[in-house]
Amino acid sequence: MLRIGTRGSALALWQAEWVKQALMQASPDLQVALSIIKTKGDKILDVPLAQVGGKGLFVKEIEDRLLDGAIDVAVHSMKDMPAQIPPGLCIGAIPAREAPFDVLVSNTAMSLTDMPSNGRIGTSSLRRAAQLKHLRPDIEVVSLRGNLDTRIRKLTTENLDGILVAAAGMIRLGMADRITERLDPVRFLPAIGQGALAIEIRADDPQTRACVEPLNDPASQICVLAERAFLDRLEGGCQVPIAGHARIVADQVHMDGLVASLDGKTLIRRSVSGPPEQAEALGVQLAETLLANGADVILKELKAHADAQQR
Known part of the structure; x- marks a missing residue:
């Protein structure tokens, strides 16, 4: 057994x-x-x-x-x-891996672009909140907890204009028809290992x-290991808006990564490519590039903020 x-x-x-x-x-x-x-x-x-x-x-x-x-x-x-x-x-x-991207579920708008100014969008993720604030600083981000069913229900009960969730959960639970917009990773990076x-x-x-x-699945394993090596080098947790997405194109691993400030005003994003056998090294390389371009300052500030909250 x-x-x-x-x-x-x-x-x-x-x-x-x-x-x-x-x-x-x-x-x-x-x-x-x-x-x-x-x-x-x-x-x-x-x-x-x-x-x-x-x-x-x-x-x-x-x-x-x-x-x-x-x-x-x-x-x-x-x-x-x-x-x-x-x-x-x-x-x-x-x-x-199932689809790794994020999605918008909304009863009032067909896309983030169409969302009215001062619209209210719920999410439990600092990563999603930071990227949303960067794209649409005029939208109010509402903290949203609970399992997927609960969050979809709160779309109505909390008077929200939309919620941001992972595509994979919606697809696996047979709710793909509720997806309003699929957020392209080129524009909106998912979480490490999402899907x-x-x-x-x-x-x-x-x-x-x-x-x-x-x-x-070897291809999924290669991409996830690259993303996790990136996360490990950045020492990231759920208190930090970190995102990363690796995929294999023409026998090469291509990975995008970002670190953002909580308010979304500073968003540092870079990319890296290389052979699959170097997947984890590529993840570390991408993290080092972000750190060298200002992510180290953001991470130090976020760690100090998180430590202060837990005191």
Whole structure:
């Protein structure tokens, strides 16, 4: 019996069930069960994510269960994963990535460009908020927490003109028809690992590793590893507006990355390209370029701001 740990939201359960079915298809004799685990991020819903703590809010309790042997596999949204994985754990597979971009869901406008001045848009992400303020400083950004179903419901109950969410969740939950505008990554960069799943296992568990390896997609793995190396070098968490998007074009990895100030007035963005076998080195190179062009100042200011909030 292989035990999969997952959060209990509709999206998390969809992702875990998808992994379960894929594992059983790859190994027809394998028995797989789901174990629902509540995380800190699931329990604290009335405080903005950036004020609750860094990355790991939606994974730590699941990783603890993986380490103590209560489960054999953890399924996470890759964008929730800290750059550093706890000793004893590793990512066993990264399945084929769903659409990595952000989307606008609105009842009043067909696009961000059409959104009226002083319109109200909800998001739980500092990254989305900073890029939105940069593009449309006349729009009010409203802090929005809760799972995807809750955020879509709040579009009406909170009198919002729109919400910004990940395309992948909308597609996976069969709500692609609710998408008003798909935000091109050239214009609006997604989160590190957005759209990808992380199948996490114990590093000393070769039997489980053999079970999950058939689910790995090499192209998705290359791109996600480049993005995570970028995040690791910047030491980024959810208190920092960091974005990155890697893709493979003509046998080359192309990656865009940015660091923004909270108010969106300063947005530092650069790109890098190179061979897939150097994916992680390219991510580090891109981070170094951003740091050398002013991102270091922004990151220091944001860290001081976050430390002051937590005192």
